Amino acid sequence: MVLLLAATAGGGEIRGTAQIRAADGGVDATLTQPIVVYLTGFRQPPLPDTPIISQKDKTFSPDLRVVVAGQTVQFTNDDPWVHNVFSTSAARPFDLGQPGPHETRSVSFPTPGLVDVFCNIHEQMYANVLVLPNRAFDRVAPDGTFVIHDVPPGRYPLHAWGRQIQPFEVEVVVAEGQPAQVQLVLQPRLFNPAHLDKFGRAYQKRPSYTP
Ligand SMILES: [Cu+2]
Incomplete structure (x- = not known):
């Protein structure tokens, strides 16, 4: 069509x-x-701003950022405990380690594509960065x-x-x-948030972390 x-x-x-x-x-x-x-x-060319995705109350906020290839996103931990931020998506695999409270770490997104973003500690945390070519x-x-x-x-x-x-x-x-x-x-489709951790395994119970 x-x-x-x-x-x-x-x-x-x-x-x-x-x-x-x-x-x-x-x-x-x-x-x-x-x-x-x-x-x-x-x-x-990418947009001039540097969007922020906050980790707050064990939630990525906002849980969707749309950027143009070449832009950087800042991930800020606004919780009083440690988080992780990682992706295994082909467009931009990354692992930000374990940012503590009030820490900010940046990721550039040079390649168009859909990037799934998770926390390796809190299975329920889920965000997308949609990287567009223009x-x-x-x-x-x-x-x-x-x-x-x-x-x-x-x-x-x-x-x-x-x-x-x-x-x-x-x-x-x-x-x-x-x-x-x-x-x-x-057309609608059912969204399934199930995913594996950064090692490709099912999430483990971590008694030493805030659940
Ligand atoms: Cu987390």
């Missing part, structure tokens, strides 16, 4: 809506989960709308990603002209 989208000269704009197919065959009226809509097929992305708002600004005219895959939707891709052609609407209907 190819969607023909009109765009303004020198920087196109894609305006759209995303809905999730409900179990009864209709669509959910409001989005209660994070959905990111983004383009691939071209590279742009700045042409948006988070779908709770009312289902999104806008992608400043798109160079061209033909690109448009993707939608969320933990509870099936991966979605459609080709879009951004051309000279006026902004246009695109409507996405996404």
Whole structure:
């Protein structure tokens, strides 16, 4: 399927809506989960900021950061006990050791891809860093709308990603002209947070740590 989208000269704009197919065959009226809509097929420099993911109350907060390849994320321990931060994802495997209270450690993300982030001490801790090749992305708002600004005219895959939707891709052609609407209907999937520890084993009970 190819969607023909009109765009303004020198920087196109894609305006759209995303809905999730409900179990009864209709669509959910409001989005209660994070959905990111983004383009691939071209590279742009990273954004200038350095996002933070805090470890607080044995939770990664926020549990999703979207960055452009080349950006760095700071992981800050805001709990009074030790955490770990690690990933075994192909796009960016890393292990930050055991940062103590108030310690911050940084990770750069040079390669586009989805990075699962866990704590080797607290099995319930889970976050994602979604590393994109360019700045042409948006988070779908709770009312289902999104806008992608400043798109160079061209033909690109448009993707939608969320933990509870099936991966979605459609080709879009951004051309000279006026902004246009695109409507996405996404299919749900069951999200399973089960994962292994950094050694590839089931999590062990660690009586010496705060559970
Ligand atoms: Cu932890």
